[in-house]
Amino acid sequence: MKNPDRTLLRDETGSAVIEFGLIAPAFLMMLLGVFQVGLWMQSYNAMRNSMTETGRNVSVEFQTDNRLTNSQIQDFGLGIASTTPYMLDLEDTKVFVDKDGPPAQTIPGTRKMVLTMTHQLPSFLSFAGIDGPELTYTRAVFVAI
Secondary structure: OOOHHHHHHHOOOOHHHHHHHHHHHHHHHHHHHHHHHHHHHHHHHHHHHHHHHHHHHHHHHHHOOOOOOHHHHHHHHHHHHHOOOOOOOHHHEEEEEEOOOOEOOOOOOEEEEEEEEEEEOOOOOHHHOOOOOEEEEEEEEEEEO
C-alpha cells in the first residue's frame, strides 16, 4: 500500500495553473500600467499641441488688430483642445490667460502673454488606487501691442 502523503508530494498536476494564478495579476497590472502611461503621454501631447495652436491663432488675431479678451482666448483654447485631433475632456481641462504682463523687452512693440492649460489625466486603473495626476502646461506668446 502506498503512503498518501508521498503521493501528494510528488503529484505535479495543476502546478501550471497555480503558477499562472500567482503571476497573472502582477503581469496584468504591468500591462495595464503600460497602456495607462501611453494614455497619459497622448494626453500630454494633445495638451501641448492644442496650446501651441491656440497661441499661434491668438498671435495671428492680434496681428490683424483683433484684440481678444481673456474669456475669448480661454473659449478658443478649450474649443481647440476638445475637438479633433486632441479630444481632451472639457470637464477635466482649464485654460488660463495672463495678458496683462509688461511690454516685452526683447521684442519692441510686443507684449508677452502667458497661456496656461491644466488637465486632469484620465485613469482606468482607479480600481488599483492609481489616479491620473493633474498636468499644467504653460506657453508664452508674444503679441503686438
